Amino acid sequence: MISTYDNYTKVFKALCDEQRLRILELLRDGEKCACVLLEQLDIGQSGLSYHMKKLVDSGVVESRQDGKWTHYKISEKGSAYAGELLKKLTTPNSVIEENNCCKR
Amino acid sequence: MISTYDNYTKVFKALCDEQRLRILELLRDGEKCACVLLEQLDIGQSGLSYHMKKLVDSGVVESRQDGKWTHYKISEKGSAYAGELLKKLTTPNSVIEENNCCKR
DNA sequence: ACCTCATATCAAAAATTATTGATATGAGGT
DNA sequence: ACCTCATATCAATAATTTTTGATATGAGGT
Numbered sequence: 001m002i003s004t005y006d007n008y009t010k011v012f013k014a015l016c017d018e019q020r021l022r023i024l025e026l027l028r029d030g031e032k033c034a035c036v037l038l039e040q041l042d043i044g045q046s047g048l049s050y051h052m053k054k055l056v057d058s059g060v061v062e063s064r065q066d067g068k069w070t071h072y073k074i075s076e077k078g079s080a081y082a083g084e085l086l087k088k089l090t091t092p093n094s095v096i097e098e099n100n101c102c103k104r
Numbered sequence: 105m106i107s108t109y110d111n112y113t114k115v116f117k118a119l120c121d122e123q124r125l126r127i128l129e130l131l132r133d134g135e136k137c138a139c140v141l142l143e144q145l146d147i148g149q150s151g152l153s154y155h156m157k158k159l160v161d162s163g164v165v166e167s168r169q170d171g172k173w174t175h176y177k178i179s180e181k182g183s184a185y186a187g188e189l190l191k192k193l194t195t196p197n198s199v200i201e202e203n204n205c206c207k208r
Numbered sequence: 209a210c211c212t213c214a215t216a217t218c219a220a221a222a223a224t225t226a227t228t229g230a231t232a233t234g235a236g237g238t
Numbered sequence: 239a240c241c242t243c244a245t246a247t248c249a250a251t252a253a254t255t256t257t258t259g260a261t262a263t264g265a266g267g268t
Contacts, residue, residue, distance in 0.1 A: 005122040005125045005126060006122065009119070009120050009121065009122055012119040012120035013116075013255090015116040015120075016113050016119075017113065017255085017256080018109040018110065018113055019256085021109045021112055021113060024193050024194065025193070028193075028194075028195065028196050028197045030197075030200040030201045030202065031203040032203060033206040033214095034214075035205065035215090038214095043257090044259085045214085045215070045216090046216080046217080046257085046259075046260090047256080047257060047258075048215090050217095050255095050257080051256090052215095053216085060194060067265060067266065068215075068265045068266070069205075069206040069214065069215085069265095070214080070216095071206070074196060079190075079191075079194035079195075082194070083187060083194075086119070086183075086190055087183075087187060089125065089128050089129075090132075090178055090186070091132065091183075092132050092133075092134065093132045093133055096133065097134045098134065101136070101139065101140050102137040102170070102173040102244090104170060104171050104236085117225090139244070147227090148228065148229085149245070149246090150229075150245090150246080153245060153247080154247095155226090158225095171244090172234075172235045172236070172243065173235095173245085174244080174245065174246095208266085
């Protein structure tokens, strides 16, 4: 089943893993090559690749290819989108229904 | 292993499930009793309870007990915290390291 | 063309999370 | 005290995600 929420969850799924938050923390220092991330994280090469894919697919991180190296950095645009999405999902609607149900 | 990221992931884990986003969507209309959520979602009672626990534990939703009923609503404070956390995690540090590695 | 290096993909196993049905708890009413 | 209703918890299963090692791809150098 395809639903709108599927797109929404993708962003948060990217952020709900410890390894990926560690990666994000490293990327806050600026753009980094996969090989640098690899030596700064206690993780294998294929594992890193897996996580980077999730981060890039979510839009929060963007990648740049240079020869055989891949460089990653936090995407300003993607992060902003994530922020807006979070806000949208947690902001009450303008017309609030009264909770008349189940009163004593 | 206990890490700081563990606390961080909790918030996003709450938001990375479709069912829980549906629940959040319903709660944007205002506070609702579990029994109302139950009839508006295609989900079982124990399942709802499971998801509500995740949402409440993350801080994004707060619950209020009234007799035998439990009412839920979006927590303004918790949502704001989630937003700040997201921002914190995706905002580059003031001092950006240069990416000297792996140039052609 | 061949070799090497960086990264991606694949497939299997391990770990985590979600679903489901059964049972427990605890509040209010009789 | 007992019954009923709303919700929580538990235990088993199912589904999804992560980890790991092996292999594939594709760029640059010789």
